[in-house]
Each structure stands twice: as C-alpha cells, then as structure tokens.
Amino acid sequence: MILFRNCFFLICLFQIWKCHSQEGNYKFNNFGNRSILLAGNVTGSVSDLGLTYYNPSFLANSDDLGFSLNAKAYQLTNIKLKNPSNKAQLSSSSFDNASTMAGGIxxxxxxxxxxxxxxxSNFNTNLNYTTNYLNDAIRNQFPDIxxxxxxxxxxxxxxxxxxxxxxxxxxxxxxxxxISTFVSVYSYKAHSGASHIFESNNENVSFYQNVVGFSQKSYGLFVKIGANYxxxxxxxxxxxxxxxxxxLKDGSFNYSKLISGVSSDDDLYLSGDFKDVDSKRKEPLGVSLGIGVPIHKGKLHVNIDYVSSLNSYSRLKIPDIDLGQGTLTPIYFAEARKTVVNFGAGIEYTLSQNLNFYAGFSTDFNAFKESANIFDFSAKENKNIEIGEDFYHMSLGIDWKLKWLSIISGITYAGSSNTFLSPYAINVTPSVTINNTPETQFNYSRWQFVIGLDIPLLSKKTNQLLESL
Structure with a gap:
C-alpha cells in the first residue's frame, strides 16, 4: 500500500506556530495607549487604561476618569518560508486590524x-499552495511518472x-x-489538507488526500492581583x-484519508468525526516586577516578568483512530511549557508642555517545550515537537495632549528568524522514503501602526452622577 506520510510536515508546523506564537510568547501583544509605546514595561509605572491588565493597583493613583479607546489601528505582518522545496518559496502577508482595548475609569x-x-489574541490565516515538481528521488521510485x-x-x-x-x-x-477579573471567551480552530496527484505515461492517475481538523473552546477567568509602593x-x-x-470547555476532531487509483487492494477511504472531545486549557502563574524612575523631564520604566512552567497535559483527548495500518493509532495532542523570564525597558520624555515622547524594548521568549501535534500521524513514537520563536519588540511614539482629549500615535516592530529542515519528505512505503535536504529559512516580521484616544470629558456627566450616589 502506498502511504504518503509527513507530507509537508514543516508547513503544517509553520501553520501551528503562527497560531501559537500569541500563546507561547506572553508579550506578543500589549495593551493601553502609552503602555504599548513603552513595550509593556509598566508594572511599576502604568498610567493609562492598561493598568487593568498590567497592575490594577495603579487604579487608586489614577486621576484620568473617563473613557479610553486603545486602537492599534493596523498591523502589517509578513511571514516567509524560503526554500521549502527545491523550487518553491512560501510567503504570507497581511494588513489588517490589530488587537484592541477599550474601557473607562x-x-x-x-x-x-x-x-x-x-x-x-486574534489570529486568522488561510494558506493555499499548489506546486508541480519532479526530481531524481521521485523518478527512482516511480519510473513511469x-x-x-x-x-x-x-x-x-x-x-x-x-x-x-x-x-x-x-x-x-x-x-x-x-485586583482585576477578566472573563475569557477562547476559541481555537485549525484545518489542514494535503493532496497528491501522480500521473504516469500510460495515463494512470493515482490520488492521495489527507484532511485533519479540530476545534477547542474554553470559557473561564483570569485574575490579576497588583500592588505598588x-x-x-x-x-x-x-x-x-x-x-x-x-x-466551561468543549472540543472536536475530524479526519479523512483517501487513496485511489493505486490498485484494488490498495485503494482506501477512512474518516472519523468526534464531537464532545474532552479538552483542557491551561495558562501558568506569572509574576511581574517593575519600577518607574523619574528623570529630568521624563521617566525610566524597567520591567522583569517571570512565568512558571506547565507540565505536559492533553489539550484534546482524541480517541485512537483507524489510519489503515491494521491497528488503531493513538493521537496525542499534548502541551508543555518551560519557565520564561523576560525583561525590558522604556523611556518617556517631555518634549513640550503638550507633547511627550515614548520608546521601549522588550524580550519575548518562547515558552513551548512540547506542543500539540495532530498532523504527524505516521510517527510511531508520536514525538513531541517544540515550536515557536524568541521575539524582540521595539516601539516608538508620541502623546499629543489637547484641551479635551489626548492623541497617542506611534509604531511597534516585532521580528524573528530561524532555520528548519526541509519539509518536503514523503514516505512512500515503510521501506522507501524520499527526503530532500535543503534547509528552510523562516522569517517573521510585524509592524503595528498605533493610534489611540483618551477622552476624559466623554464620561464627565456619568462620573458626576456616580459620585453623587
């Protein structure tokens, strides 16, 4: 039987990485107009609505009663895989809305x-890729192709x-x-499909298709306890x-495998659809420590963030499935995280009475030690795979204060790069494999264009009414 296993495994890994980068990198997104421009280094000095996220104790210090709109208006994201096959390059670029925050005091x-x-987190991607290729390794196994x-x-x-x-x-x-208490509504869905069509000189056509999909929903609470002195x-x-x-939690899983045109003995169709799969979501304990040091016409912000590890656990407990190998195959959807310590600094400087300058830098190290893997069905050992990258974030912007509002604008950058083995590997039979060896270069960059508003007068009448109670 012809079994095409691990087809474009790295491409699948690349897709999982794109989603998980916002979960395994704890500082991937920042919140609060000025906090964004300080790269989130505000545990000891937050002065905007971001205090609800970074340190709620600063709410007692705040005089900025009113409504605040944090609108990181747009972000440009560019992801490239160079040389994933002998003649191909994968790229994905998007220009869309970034994560947002709104609220009031x-x-x-x-x-x-x-x-x-x-x-x-808000990540949505659709990648479709078609290629035609032949090389000596494939011709050696399929002489008539x-x-x-x-x-x-x-x-x-x-x-x-x-x-x-x-x-x-x-x-x-x-x-x-x-103290801050957040209700989280979480949803994670993924779908991966791969198909191969082999045509021979005698007009025979063989077809292979493998489709995998899953979903996970979770509803719960995040609690933040802060203090400042x-x-x-x-x-x-x-x-x-x-x-x-x-x-509350819920999960599902589905798959299908189709082999056709090989022979009457080898043709195969398998499928499964599992509802109400037992699921679990975990996020570890984190402790942040920060200081704000007044300097001439400004302030220095310094932060250190500790996030504890997570022992291996099953995000989805998927039943053993039939992959046409004579026995049921266990599918592991496990996750584990290592301890992470990030650090960063930001600076603000008063340029004039109505204009402040901000800049920031922070590390954002990947926490994944073991990650959910449902795509590599052929691996007999069901090996755990570490995904995700270390990021470095930089930010720059200004705060322009007018009589009835403040306009905050700026730009942030996040980038990462690494090299992987080529994903273009096909196991045709248990004894015959086709492996291409070129390395694949992975590059990621994200530019965010920040625009935010603080409108203290918008809630003036509401605040007066509440204070009278």
Missing part, C-alpha cells in the same frame, strides 16, 4: 473602578476576548493594592497573574 462610593474589554501535483490547504483561527472589571484600594499615601525616588510595582480558571 470611574468613581463610586469613594472608590475607583475600571471596566475594560480587550482582544488578547510524468507529473506530480501537490496541493496544501491550511486554515487556522485563534480568538481570545477578555471582558473585565477592576478595583483598587489606597491603604496609605505610599501603598495601594488592586511609592518610594522617595522611584515607584515599585508587582503584579501576580493567577493561573487560568477554566469554567
């Missing part, structure tokens, strides 16, 4: 509260929306504490991210 019963909504056409279809979607409320309490003039010459802040509390 108000006083009630002599306490400060905040509400906020943010899109923690005249044409080989391969089509790859990859679709994925991750969406994680957070809606939350924050409260802070001023213990004394130096010490404040606060004002020393004579600097401000110190700490924020604890409590591990994710899952409340």
């Amino acid at each position: 108000f006083k009630l019963f002599n306490n400060r509260f905040a509400y906020s909504y943010l899109t923690k 005249t044409k080989h056409t391969t089509t790859i279809t990859l679709n994925s979607r991750i969406k994680d929306d957070w809606s939350g409320a924050s409260w802070a309490y001023k213990i004394n003039k130096q010490l404040n504490v606060g 004002r020393f004579p010459k600097f401000h110190l802040g700490v924020n604890i991210n409590v591990p994710y509390i899952e409340v």
